[in-house]
Amino acid sequence: MAKWRIIGLLALIGVGVGWYITKPAPLPPDALDGLTADTANGQIIFAAAGCASCHTSEDGPPTLLSGGRTFASDFGTFVAPNISSDPVHGVGAWSDLALASAIMRGVGENGAHLYPAFPYTSYNKAELQDVVDVIAYLRTLPASDQPNAPHDLAFPFNQRIALGPWKFLFAGQDFVLQDAPTPELIRGRYLVEALGHCTECHTPRNALGGLDTARWMGGAAHSSEEGRIPNITTAVLSWSEGEIAEYLKSGFTPDFDTAGGEMAQVIKNTAQLSDDDRAAMAAYLKAIPPVAE
Incomplete structure (x- = not known):
């Protein structure tokens, strides 16, 4: 009986610890003060x-x-x-x-x-x-x-x-690109990894729906349409930084094709940013590790 009580107690402790570390955690009440x-x-x-x-x-x-x-x-x-x-x-x-x-x-x-x-x-x-x-x-x-x-x-x-x-x-809070030695790369990382959440579409996911960071921006299956969301690392994307920045502004590719589908909506957003911000995003894409197809 003593053994089963100990097992039961340990199980309750395990459930309690699991609940504590996975319960909803809103921002603290004073987070926005000042x-x-x-x-x-x-x-x-x-x-x-x-x-x-x-x-x-x-x-x-x-x-x-x-x-x-x-x-x-x-x-x-x-x-x-x-x-x-x-x-x-x-x-x-x-x-x-x-x-x-x-x-x-x-x-x-x-x-x-x-x-x-x-x-x-x-x-x-x-x-x-x-x-x-x-x-x-x-x-x-x-x-x-x-x-x-x-x-x-x-x-x-x-x-x-x-x-x-x-x-x-x-749901970690660390940036994937750890080495960002210039203000431009820091800004580009912030725009792409945080605000722009580009990786949510361009990075494949595991069976539980978590991002596969080993294949960061390496392309992913399209959840609602045929085909794939493209790999936008330098292993595939050969555009210059200037060409990437222009695409984010006008939607025109170097071959004078135009953005379509969901990417057309993205261009409507990035077109509202400054030239410096679009250049920073382009620099970031050239700095992340290439992911082979």
């Missing part, structure tokens, strides 16, 4: 982070963040929520701290884990000031009373409790 929002910078962060690309409807204006766009995956179909300033169907009633916790920690206003279809695994590397700024800009945009639609996920993926262990395994 930060004053700059809506002009927030508009730039809004573009860099691609908010409109996911949270507008297929045919809606880019400032009406009514949600509804669907994203197919191996785990089911996710539906982007209304993040407009509407206080009922959007996030107008959320505090700045609650919104920042959603963006950087993947924790909803109700304290539950959010699904990583929302790329907080990239946004968790963002500067708090930029997050405060983009929240302030979001509040200036029109409200939409479009109700949110539920995700269409099969069991067990519809159980949010499993997201705690997933975050523990895959």
Whole structure:
């Protein structure tokens, strides 16, 4: 009997430790203290982070963040929520701290884990000031009373409790490119790995949906369309830094082809950045390790 009591006690301790390290962890209450929002910078962060690309409807204006766009995956179909300033169907009633916790920690206003279809695994590397700024800009945009639609996920993926262990395994905050010796590369790394969350599409994933960092930017299967999302490391992408920067501005390739599909939406965002920012993103892409096809 004593042995089984010890085993039971150890099992309870294990469950308790597991729950503690995987429970939702919003930002601390004083995280935003002393930060004053700059809506002009927030508009730039809004573009860099691609908010409109996911949270507008297929045919809606880019400032009406009514949600509804669907994203197919191996785990089911996710539906982007209304993040407009509407206080009922959007996030107008959320505090700045609650919104920042959603963006950087993947924790909803109700304290539950959010699904990583929302790329907080990239946004968790963002500067708090930029997050405060983009929240302030979001509040200036029109409200939409479009109700949110539920995700269409099969069991067990519809159980949010499993997201705690997933975050523990895959939601690290370290940059993948560790060696960034110049201000340009530091800026490019920030734009690509954090705000732009480019890797969420261009890096393959393992069976649990975590990014395979050994094949960083090495291309991935397309979840909702035929074909593949391309490898954009120097093993395949031979464009110069200037050609990459021009593509991010105009959508034109060196061969005078144009960006299409989802990348066309990305270009709408990167075209709003400065020439220096696009050059920094290009420098970053030339600096990451090549990944063979």
